[in-house]
Amino acid sequence: MAVLPILRWPDSRLTTVCAEISTDVSGLAADMLETMYAAPGRGLAAPQIGVLQRIFVMDCTWKEGNFAPRVLINPELLWRSAETATGPEGCLSLPGITSQVSRATSIRMRWTDLNGAICEETFTGFAAICAQHEFDHLNGILTLDHLDPAARALAESAMI
Template identity: 70%
Template sequence: MAILPILRWPDARLSTPCAPVAEDVAQLAADMLETMYAAPGRGLAAPQVGVLKRLFVMDVAWKEGTPAPRIVINPQILWRSEDTATGAEGCLSIPGILTDIPRAREIRMAWTDERGQPQDEILTGFAAICAQHEYDHLDGIVTFDRLPPDQRASAEAAYQDQSPA
C-alpha cells in the first residue's frame, strides 16, 4: 500500500465530473484508505488523488473506536431526506477551512463494494453527511461550490491567506 498525494483546491481535477469505474480498483482503494487514515480524514474520493473515477472510501468511526472502512464504487444516491442538518465540514483538499454546508440527515445510497457485490443502504447522521461530501467530489463539486457567493468569497480568501505563497 502507498500514501498518495492529495490534490489541493483549485486543482482543475477537483472540478471535473468522474467516469464510472469499469476496472479493478482494489489497489487504488487500499491506497486511498491508507492515505485517508494518514491524513487523518474520514473520507477520500478518487479525484482527490488525481484519479477521475467514481470511487470513494470512508470510515466515520475509526477516530472514536474500531475502524469500519467502506469502499464505495459507482455510487448512486437514490433518495435524500427533506430533514437537513447544517454543520462545519472540512475537506482534505481544502485543509484548514471549515464551511457550514446543509446536508440531508438521511440518504439511501446504492453502490458496488470491493468484492463486486451490490449494496443498498440507508445512511444516517454523520455517515450520510460524509457520503454526500464524497459523492459531491465525484461530480466535480467541492464545499466552496455549496456556499452562497459572499460566504464563498470569505472562505476562499481565508484559504488563500493561510496557504503558502
C-alpha cells in the same frame, strides 16, 4: 499500499465529473484508505488524489477506535430525506477551511463493493453527511460550491 498526495483547491481535477469504473480497483482502494487514515480524514474521493473515477472511501468511526472502512464504487444516490441539518464540514483538499453546509440527514445509496456485489444502504447522521460530501467530489462539487457568494469569497481568500 501507499500514502498518496492529496490535491488542493484550485486544482481543476477537483471540479471534474468522474467516469464510471469497469476494472478492478482493489489496489486503488487500499491506497485511498491508507491515504485517508494518514491525512487524517474520515472520507476520501478518488479525484482528491488525481484519479477521475467514481470511487470513494470512508470510515466515520475510526477516530473513536472503531475501524469500519467502506469502499463505494460507482455509487448512486437513490434518495435523500427532506429533513436537513447545517453543520461544519472540513475537506482534505481545502485544508484549514471549515464551511457551514446544509445536508440531508438521511440518504440511501447503491454501489458496487470490491467483490463486485451490488450494495444498498441507508446512511443517517454523520455517515450520511460524509457520504454526501464524498459523492459530491465525484461530481466535481466542493464544499465551497454550497456557500453563498460572500461566504465563498471569504473561504477562498483564506486559501490563497
